Amino acid sequence: MRHNNILTIFRKECARFFGDKTLLFTAVIMPGLLIFLVYSLMGKGIKSDLDSRMEQSQQPVAVMVENMPEEISPAFDSLDIQLGRFDTASVFAQVRDKEQNIVYVVFPAEETAETPNIRIFYNSANPASLAAFNDISYRIEAWEDEQCNIFDINADVNECCDLVVEEDKDDELADVLSKLIPMLILMMLFSACMAVAPTSIAGEKERGTIATLLVTPLKRKELAFGKILALSLFTLLSGCSSFLGIMLSLPKMMQMDSAEMDMNIYSAGDIVSILVVILGTVLMMISCVSILSAYAKDVKSSGTLITPFMLVIMGIGISPLLGGGVPEAWYAYLLPFYNSVQCMSAIFARSATVVPVVVTVLSDLIYTLVAVWVLEKMFDSEKIMFSK
């Protein structure tokens, strides 16, 4: 194998990719930009919706109360209550009308042997009515607790009784990130693969330019290596763009302050491990997509072939969300793509050890070499390369 030829193919792919402004924009700039805009807008939308519901829930509510015992009245202090007997049908109609902020509280008229049941009628579609229902329920429960107070909890101390150490506070963020980020990374990388690989391989078949390469003394293996290395670079660039888009928009999306999204909880070792795992994943992913793309007759049919593979990858991507924690057995990290997701999940959860990272990266490299061998055989197959 001649490294010069691999480099020549690599450079040609780079010249094609970086020289084509449309391809560069759609594959590298647009994913990050779109993710940032969409997530930011979604975050803005969610915030606006929450603010609106909060504002509505703070509107004054008319509390219509029947048969209220005198002793419970302090619990209703500061509420706009109307005592009396009401026409049930008429009050129900008013409560059902979500434009009216009304709650209807009915205390039992007579004492019974059973626990007295207080009925609170409200409209869950009206945030103010719903908030008033929660408030009144809490007030009555609190009043009830006061009547038979046996213990208080942390009532006589001024200092905080939560003995959590600062470091462990970060676990909450790490836990969220360990479930979300591996899935997002895998999906972003796959989208990037889809954007670059079919054009480079199925596209060359479709345009008839692959045959021009195949009549040169270039070895098929050199062609496979050159293409996979170049496509991996483009995928990483595209993935970086998407990652930046996500990291910049995630605080907005999750309604968090940027201080709460402090990524300093990860050490340099964690970052290096993540990058190495991502590199191994990209190499393997590009190799698999390249094989499917080489098998396809044209770019369109390569999309059809890659779609089921994408569904499998997405399924694997959500595995950290299913719970159960990361696998402990080292051989679980031999499973392609699953190993990357679980490894990244463990790193983001700050519970990764060296063995899973090493097993994941080594196995990914071995799978990539196998895939290069398959791709080499495919480039050498007249049935695959020249099928009409």
Next chain:
Amino acid sequence: MSEILHVEGLSKTFKLSRKQQKIEGTTSSRKVAVDNISFTANRGEIFGLLGPNGAGKTTTLRMLATLIKPDQGDAVVDGASITKEPEEVRAKIGFLTSELKLEDFFTPNYLFDFFSKLHGVEPGTIQARKKALFERFGIDRFAEVKVANLSTGMKQKTSLVVSLVHDPDIIIFDEPTNGLDVLTARTVTDFLQELRGQGKTIVLSTHIFSLVERLCDRVGIIIDGKLTHCDTLDNICAGATLEDRFFEIYKTQKGGAE
């Protein structure tokens, strides 16, 4: 003249899909495209494969260029076997066919450098050779124009030039003037004669009688995958025109087959 190409018992059979069987009007699931073909070509001669469409000319040339593998037989190109040393064969030949396309995105200048590097041409030689070939074909004015924006003739000339970056001793052309306007076709045929003058061997396929008469030193007539005749033009024609002689052979072959 010394032998540079030796083809021995080359055969190729293709599997036909049902759709292809319908198009071909056959019930057989296999088609013998090339049937036990043997011929030789010498240094400094133009050897033509003449035959109708679908006779097996292109398949033969594609096997010689190692794009497809023969089912049987072998060919030795300047000492390298197409079955055992395909990379060496590809380094020794220049192959041009209409199915080989150039990336629309690149310029002739870039493509010349790119293919030169793949052929291992020395950097110092690349520029001199590029200058000579670009000037010869008038590509120099369009050297920095993307292939997508070139005329069909200029694209064909660029393809021709790119296939010769490494100055090969044996050049294989499938239908070299197909789809070209008369001026470009003339440029190409003149160049082929020039190459012969330089001692290069050219193997070409065509169905154009005038092209064979004007260019070829020896001719192989190929019908239904079989090489029926292989000799000098004079010996094959035996006083008749090539066209008359070809149809005579064709009728005999078809009659025999029927």
